Amino acid sequence: MPYNRIKWLILSIPTITIALWEYVRHAFLLPYISMDLGNLLAPIIVLLVTVTLVRMLMGMLEKVHKSLQQERAVKAGLMEREQLARELHDGISQSLFLLSVKLDRLEQETAGGQAAETVTQLRSTVRHVYEDVRQSIASLRTEPAVADVQWIQAVKQMADDFARIGLPVQVDWRLPDAMLTNKEKVELLAIIREAMFNVQKHARASRMKVRAAAEDGGFRCSVVDDGIGANLTELGAKGRYGVRMMKDRASAMGWRLDIAPASGEDGMNGLAVEVTKEGSGR
Template identity: 55%
Template sequence: MNNENKDRRIKWLILLIPTLTIGLWEYIRHAILLPYISMELGNLLAPFIVLLVTLTLVRNLFSRLEQSQQALQRAKGANAALEERERLARELHDGISQSLFLLAVKLDQLDEMQSEGPVKQLAEGLRETVRVMHEDVRQAIANLRQPLTPAAAAWVVPLRKLLGETADMTEARAVFTWSIPDESLTDKEKVELHACIREALMNVRKHAKASNVTVTGESVGEHGFRCSVEDDGVGFHGDPLQASGRFGLRMVRDRAKAMGWSFLIERRGDSTVVELLKRGGKVHE
């Protein structure tokens, strides 16, 4: 409601300021400036004065109104997403979860009817399968009812999965920390950032022999971010971008350069860090 009242005031100001400007100019011209400025010159100056006020005050009000409308749309989108998640959680609970419960009851009845033999063994196996499915559904319901976070954004989930796969293949410990707001990135930035992180993780798979791998994404100012892939593997000697077989790192560097981001690869203590940095202020469409 506060945002709606604020938007309403801004709209009224946009409508009234040009009119008030003309009225104030006419009053000043007739009350003070008439001996010094002719009627013809006063009439000629009036539209330029209105234009000047429009380019300053009114233009600023339009910008504030646009920002307010964008924030309102983001809030509506977030609320719609929450409502959809809650609807899916209810459907899972009222449909699949209840059906699995009834199936478990019937399996218990079958188990009581058949004390021994292959049917009993089959019932026990089915009961275990139902139990696992029921736990999966309960976990899915719990996840749907959790608040949305940057790390739960749809395009971020494959990154976390890719990190997990990298850790499984290298028997390393994985840590994923992500706090970049989804709305602070354009679609193009998401695509390019996803590709860069993927290449950096592929490089860890092929060369690092790491025990720990960490992916971190954090905000830097407005619309800016810092994203890094860090591992405690064997590291590198010399310039890693010139080493044979490091095409992925050169691709990350080139993608970052094309987007106007800073690219860095360095040793920090016992760790190798590939870092992408976008300073706040620029938005790449």
């Protein structure tokens, strides 16, 4: 029901109730109810009807108001992310691309020797950072939409995207939509995406699996792969911005993030990135 209609109903219910009572009393009940008793019953009936209906309408009004606030928050977040993505694209992204072009030219001018090898390494580093920036821009522009679609569809779409680049993803999703707020959906999807990108870039994996399930009022979500694994000590080293980002996001939401060797189930012997939200009863 529209917001304005609910407000007008709340304002008009007492008037409508008293009008209906007076009509019924004079048309049908006058021979049975005295004038004094009718006058006494009128405010009681108005109060009972008004309290009953207005409580229902107030509940509806609060839901509509909350929904409007969420829409405004999502819209504001979308505008902020779009602005940040535009700044990244117009500033850092274009500067990195220009730097890459200049390094290509420098490599041609210094063909052979140690200088050329250094230029090649610099160019590889710049292109790697450029791809990371592009991924960040894509994330900024797509994450707010998670709240507008069914959660499982967003996860499966991401799995399909990785499958198209030759890295099959099995999705075992048993986490109901209702268990996650819009904010939790955005943050959890960002962690899953980063974990999957790390697998694609570093693990030399041929497949991976995304699992999630409700657990004691909370949830447990993991991304596992069949790749070469990694030195767990090195994952926290400087320059590991993807791992740091995942940990920061999980910490901000009050979740626990663990990175450990996979259990070997279903042939997954690489790494397992696991996010856990403890239930309120634990």
